[in-house]
């Protein structure tokens with residue numbers, strides 16, 4: 026595909042722009058910003074990736090992963106603003122996800138230790154982990170508010186913080202994992218996963234594309250479970266003090282966005 | 283542990299941000315006695331109980347349980363020994379049995395069905411309620427289950443927050459008798475909050491009157507009948523027939 030044909034594809038941006046104008050949806054500005062941002066960001070990534078792949082230097086792979094983790098943390102932290110030290114908790118979660126998944130992939134020689142594999146897979150997994158974190162933090166903060174009385178009841182009867190928060194924690198971990206599991210049930214029936222579609226369009230053997238996609242799906246399941254559980258167990262202790270009392274929250278758990 | 287007082291408060295204050303909820307309260311609760319805690323809504327009675335159970339800590343001052351600073355107790359042990367029946371009788375979703383088991387399961391133990399049935403009998407509830415869902419209980423039944431649940435830990439000090447507020451005359455009598463029985467038979471120190479001044483005078487050995495975060499008056503229960511303090515006079519007026 027040439028840049029000329031790609032610019033013709035901008036027609037698909039015009040359609041929503043005209044629709045939002047005629048229906049007065051007021052989304053014109055956002056649509057334009059989103060379009061421009063995606064053009065700049067993706068093109069930049071494209072050139073950076075070409076450079077990284079060609080240089081074959083591990084330090085660039087490392088820097089790319091650091092960049093991904095930074096961006097993912099920045100996005101997710103707003104949802105957990107009421108949880109103390111949420112930034113480093115997210116960073117730690119993403120690092121663990123990256124080490125565990127790449128460790129298994131490369132350790133068992135499932136994928137080669139090359140930038141071409143490490144970077145896109147890391148991107149998908151950290152991105153997924155970010156979405157999971159946001160889902161988890163949203164639900165967890167809501168559960169804690171809603172179950173405050175139950176939590177205090179358990180504490181008042183001599184329960185530990187872990188016992189008092191157990192129900193909220195499990196509910197939030199489960200709830201954040203459901204979309205991942207549900208979407209995997211219907212996958213291939215309704216929509217072909219993006220990566221697989223991409224490979225097929227680029228001329229890869231469909232069966233091989235499927236194999237790769239399955240690998241990614243399994244990785245996504247692991248990511249989902251590991252993300253919520255790590256984040257949950259890192260987060261709950263900050264809700265209590267050393268006297269096993271529920272710490273009062275600053276009223277900033279609603280994200281400004 | 284042969285001190286005279288179960289709980290002593292020394293210049294205890296509690297603030298929530300700029301809001302002063304408990305203001306410089308000093309006083310004590312006699313060991314093995316029943317103390318009635320009265321005062322208008324918002325006086326800080328529930329907050330005082332939360333302080334004594336260790337759910338919150340004083341911003342200033344010290345609370346001592348059996349002459350030992352409350353901060354020196356291991357929180358879970360403290361809360362088992364200073365049992366609290368919450369004002370709103372919060373329940374876990376599920377059966378009455380599950381709720382009665384809660385204090386035990388938190389300690390990694392189990393409460394047999396027989397033990398649970400005995401507890402229900404103790405608070406004048408039918409054993410058949412054991413398998414009932416707490417959502418189907420009446421307000422009064424919930425309060426009784428809540429008391430029974432607090433008793434599971436066999437606390438030496440018992441804090442009861444308006445446990446008779448939604449009970450009828452007969453049930454209130456049952457609970458009043460239960461309070462006196464637990465106190466006499468097991469020597470449990472009981473502090474209970476009530477809005478009924480007749481009840482406070484009859485059941486309590488001692489009375490505390492709180493208003494607006496302050497301890498206005500304390501002493502033998504008869505004080506409510508002939509209060510010296512003007513504010514207490516106003517508060518008690520019309521409550522005695």
Ligand SMILES: Nc1ncnc2c1ncn2[C@@H]1O[C@H](COP(=O)(O)OP(=O)(O)OP(=O)(O)O)[C@@H](O)[C@H]1O
Nearest residue numbers: 298301303321322323324325326327328329330369
């Ligand atoms: N967690 C809290 N956060 C902020 N304010 C609180 C909190 N708990 C209690 N208060 C305030 O503290 C004051 C005392 O409340 P408390 O519940 O102790 O009163 P009370 O004497 O038990 O009243 P009632 O008879 O209505 O139960 C009230 O003004 C209440 O609004």
Ligand SMILES: [Mg+2]
Nearest residue numbers: 327328329369
């Ligand atoms: Mg109260």
